[in-house]
Amino acid sequence: MLALWCARLSVDRWRLGLGPEQACAPGKGADAEPTALIAETAHGPRIAAVNDAGRAAGVMVGTMLADARTVCPQVRTAPADPAGDLAFLEKLAVWAQRWGPWSALDAPDGVLVDVTGAAHLFGGEARLTADVEAACTKRGLAVRCAIAPTAGAAWALAHYGPSRAIVGPEGDLLAPLADLPVAALRLDEDVLTVLRRLGLKRLGELAGVAGHGAGGLDEEGEAASRDAIQRRFRNRKSPAANPLIRLDQLLGRVPEPLLPVVPQSTPLVQRRLVEPIRHRDLLDRVLADLAGDMARELEGRGEGARRLEIGLWRVDGEVIVRRLELAAATRDPDHVIRLFARKLDDVDAGFGIETVRLRASWAEPLALEQGEIEQSAENRGTSLAACIDRLTVRLGVEAVRRPVPRASHLPERAVRWQGPLQPAPPAQGMLEFHQRPLKLLDRPERIAVLYASPDGFPQRFRWRGEVREVARVEGPERIAPEWWRERSSARLRDYYRIEDAAGRRYWIYRHGLAGDGRGDDRKGRAPDWFLHGLFA
Structure with missing residues (x-):
């Protein structure tokens, strides 16, 4: 595997976007001034990337812009563009397939290329890495590259090893990597802190404790040491949070799946x-x-x-x-x-x-x-x-939609709108309801109940300025809130199908129960009533 690390991807993209008259090469033109790329956060602008001039002036990545200006008042700022960096990295991964049959993203600033059986086309692995650096330098990118039998080993050498490092498939893979820091395992920062507190700062030290080293402990002692580390990180399922998984991937004992970048040409x-x-x-x-x-x-x-x-x-x-x-x-x-x-x-x-x-x-x-000629004519x-x-085209995209059912027992969430010819969702998981009104209001409208029986239906209510006498009632149908989406203070609904003296039928509900201790009931208020739909 060939690993390419664009150590200054954001800064290189910013410099290349200035134009040839302002940035001819790194360290010249506008890039010679201290410059920081900032990202807006909830606490203010934060430094996301900095060029060499800014780093020499004391500006550090991750600090707040206000703190950076106290160190370097003349620092220039430009907005960071993470989405643009990712799009550029995708194009770079496709371009890097000139050195191998397929490539994969190593976000946020790297690319992995499979160069198995392709090194002899460039005169060997040494010339291949030289060609990589020359081609990237010509494009204005500062890169470090390395070749190793596994993706984890190539990544570790590209980030922490010597420039253009090459490790062959023969021999012990751990020997040339033993002096690298444990950060070369692509672990989370909190995991690295734990390893440093345990005194494990090098890959060789971690491998010896995990049972991959040569000598030192017998099989029983190595198994006990590995079990001790495994117990400490047993609740961490992600590879970036488990040093043993990352170490096994680096040494090729556990496969590491990679997602290839497949170029898509647009008609x-x-x-x-x-x-x-x-x-x-x-x-x-x-x-x-x-x-x-x-x-x-x-x-x-x-x-x-x-x-x-x-x-x-x-x-x-x-x-x-x-x-x-x-x-x-x-x-x-x-x-x-x-x-x-x-x-x-x-x-x-x-x-x-x-x-x-x-x-x-x-x-x-x-x-x-191929249709029939006569029928098509x-x-x-x-x-x-x-x-x-x-x-x-005539009415607009949002004007042509169709309703489709959705698996939710709440009436306002049981239907969603989608494109007219998009496939409907599967019927599995759809709920069967009681009778529903023909017309459901977009939003339930509050009604004023003039008289209601205790914990029952209203005898008389006012809606849209008119008082209606209730003649017939059917219900209630109790609908509970979706506890996984709403707060614990959400109240129950008791729906009633009612008919007034004129024969008009309504679908109303009482929001909450008296004395349930939820919502407005905590303030001593009675439950509210709403009208949600109209029957034919």
């Missing part, structure tokens, strides 16, 4: 126009050509587009982007053209559009189908997906 077609266009009919013609190209591209992949984005590059440098969300995967160019026709009505071409690009940012598998109707797409 994209574009037209670079010889002359800028300003008229709508010409833009529609270009769109028709791009829709046909996109259909052929998707057909070759066996996919259909769920989200399409069209970008229009104007002569003055402005970019106009229009997005289209589809209810179902499709590659029908006529359907795409009809939907984009409404999206392009408000486009201002300015001095002209010189480049048009169509990209499918979301695609799903769509198998090829007779069918002139519109499919449900096409109808929903037209309604979505």
